[in-house]
Amino acid sequence: MNWGFMFKSFPKLLSVLPITLYLSIIGTLIGLILAILIAIGREKKIVILTPILNLFVSVMRGVPTIVQIYIVYYGLPRLIYALFEHGANSKAITLSSMTIGVVAFALNSSANLSEAIRAAYHSVDHSQYDAALSVGMTPYEAIKRIVLPQLIPNFIPNFTNVFLDIIKDTSLVYNIGIVEIMGKANIIASFAFNYLEAYLDALVIYLIVCFIFARILSWLENIIRRRVFA
Amino acid sequence: MPLLQIKNLKKKFDKKNILKGVDLTINKGEVIVIIGPSGSGKTTLLKNINFLEQPTSGEMNFKGHLINLQKLNKQNELLLRRHTAMVFQNYSLFKNKTALENITEGLIYGKKMDKNKANQIALKELNAVNLSDKKDSYPAQLSGGQQQRIGIARATALDPDLILFDEPTSALDPELVGTVIDDIDNLANKGQTMIVVTHLMSFAKRIGTKILFFEDGQIKDSGTPDKIFNHPDNKRVEEFLSAIAQDK
Numbered sequence: 001m002n003w004g005f006m007f008k009s010f011p012k013l014l015s016v017l018p019i020t021l022y023l024s025i026i027g028t029l030i031g032l033i034l035a036i037l038i039a040i041g042r043e044k045k046i047v048i049l050t051p052i053l054n055l056f057v058s059v060m061r062g063v064p065t066i067v068q069i070y071i072v073y074y075g076l077p078r079l080i081y082a083l084f085e086h087g088a089n090s091k092a093i094t095l096s097s098m099t100i101g102v103v104a105f106a107l108n109s110s111a112n113l114s115e116a117i118r119a120a121y122h123s124v125d126h127s128q129y130d131a132a133l134s135v136g137m138t139p140y141e142a143i144k145r146i147v148l149p150q151l152i153p154n155f156i157p158n159f160t161n162v163f164l165d166i167i168k169d170t171s172l173v174y175n176i177g178i179v180e181i182m183g184k185a186n187i188i189a190s191f192a193f194n195y196l197e198a199y200l201d202a203l204v205i206y207l208i209v210c211f212i213f214a215r216i217l218s219w220l221e222n223i224i225r226r227r228v229f230a
Numbered sequence: 231m232p233l234l235q236i237k238n239l240k241k242k243f244d245k246k247n248i249l250k251g252v253d254l255t256i257n258k259g260e261v262i263v264i265i266g267p268s269g270s271g272k273t274t275l276l277k278n279i280n281f282l283e284q285p286t287s288g289e290m291n292f293k294g295h296l297i298n299l300q301k302l303n304k305q306n307e308l309l310l311r312r313h314t315a316m317v318f319q320n321y322s323l324f325k326n327k328t329a330l331e332n333i334t335e336g337l338i339y340g341k342k343m344d345k346n347k348a349n350q351i352a353l354k355e356l357n358a359v360n361l362s363d364k365k366d367s368y369p370a371q372l373s374g375g376q377q378q379r380i381g382i383a384r385a386t387a388l389d390p391d392l393i394l395f396d397e398p399t400s401a402l403d404p405e406l407v408g409t410v411i412d413d414i415d416n417l418a419n420k421g422q423t424m425i426v427v428t429h430l431m432s433f434a435k436r437i438g439t440k441i442l443f444f445e446d447g448q449i450k451d452s453g454t455p456d457k458i459f460n461h462p463d464n465k466r467v468e469e470f471l472s473a474i475a476q477d478k
Contacts, residue, residue, distance in 0.1 A: 131322035136312040136340020149326045228326045
């Protein structure tokens with residue numbers, strides 16, 4: 001075990017942490033917006049849209065993340081090319097690996113987050129919504145004032161799970177050429193075969209980052225829960 | 231003119247007929263009590279009256295407004311909900327609101343009242359059910375009896391033409407039933423028009439101006455408490471009442 005190498009490598013791995021954070025935070029936030037739309041579409045039971053959304057969620061949950069990343073990596077530029085083939089700049093379509101990573105994580109998290117939203121929605125007793133309508137609120141007011149405030153604290157623990165999974169899954173984008181923590185660890189390790197040391201550095205960074213986010217989100221959940229239910 | 235008249239109200243759910251053509255008329259000041267076995271569609275009937283569930287077909291006349299139940303629109307829904315109120319079996323107080331806010335929400339958002347006036351009315355209603363000291367408590371901090379009495383205060387604060395009670399005492403501990411019944415009794419004495427679904431026959435007898443026996447999605451018998459409890463037309467009413475008496 002080369003402790004000196006491990007200590008020397010740690011700051012180098014830390015220097016690419018912003019890439020990991022960028023991919024996971026932006027990917028999850030875009031995924032959250034998509035997830036809200038997916039959850040609404042699935043709950044509304046719309047003739048053609050709902051089965052399509054059901055299929056999308058099943059596919060995303062049933063396929064490994066690395067396969068999704070490769071499909072987006074090879075498929076998205078082709079799809080865009082096919083859509084805008086007749087445009088003036090059709091030949092000049094290039095997508096950075098970072099864009100592809102964000103898209104892949106947004107799609108991946110949207111499916112899981114939409115399920116988390118649905119679970120949180122169903123955890124609020126339907127009679128709360130009925131009672132709100134019965135006192136004369138419109139459906140929008142009933143959702144906004146009564147259902148949503150009760151739904152959010154129930155949603156946060158599942159959101160935390162999905163978000164931490166995404167942080168850990170960013171280690172896969174090394175395969176499409178993004179040098180994030182895992183990519184950097186591989187590169188550093190390969191010079192002198194110090195793989196264990198480099199991966200232990202990566203372990204420490206992932207552990208600390210996930211721990212910090214888990215604590216922040218748990219704190220947020222407690223604050224909201226106390227505000228909502230006193 | 232009756233306050234509410236319903237003709238041939240039908241409700242289908244997944245091809246199953248839950249309500250099979252209900253006719254019902256209620257005049258101002260009347261208290262209609264609906265009795266009948268569990269699963270007969272009593273709660274569904276109440277929820278179809280204020281459109282928490284959408285009727286499949288039928289006609290309604292509410293305060294002179296004719297409503298085709300097959301073609302409900304948002305105006306019809308809000309008309310009924312803003313002139314009626316409902317008290318739920320499991321209280322259904324808003325869990326994220328204090329006792330006071332539970333009452334003011336309907337006044338501010340349903341009745342479009344300003345907050346100060348809504349607060350005044352809510353405090354008066356809490357006082358009427360002797361719970362003004364609980365105004366800042368959340369539902370989780372209140373007993374079942376207290377929650378249901380706030381549920382009643384929430385309904386009466388809206389000054390509705392009609393209050394729908396869905397088994398208001400069935401989720402309560404036996405010793406808490408009395409106070410809730412007294413609150414409903416007081417409302418009846420003040421001339422509040424009500425439709426009450428209950429399994430408490432003594433309460434039904436005491437409060438009802440008219441009793442409906444409901445079974446299998448239809449009104450099988452109706453009349454004064456004296457008629458239903460002493461000489462009903464339908465044999466099933468006798469069977470139902472004697473089964474309930476045996477349970478006791």
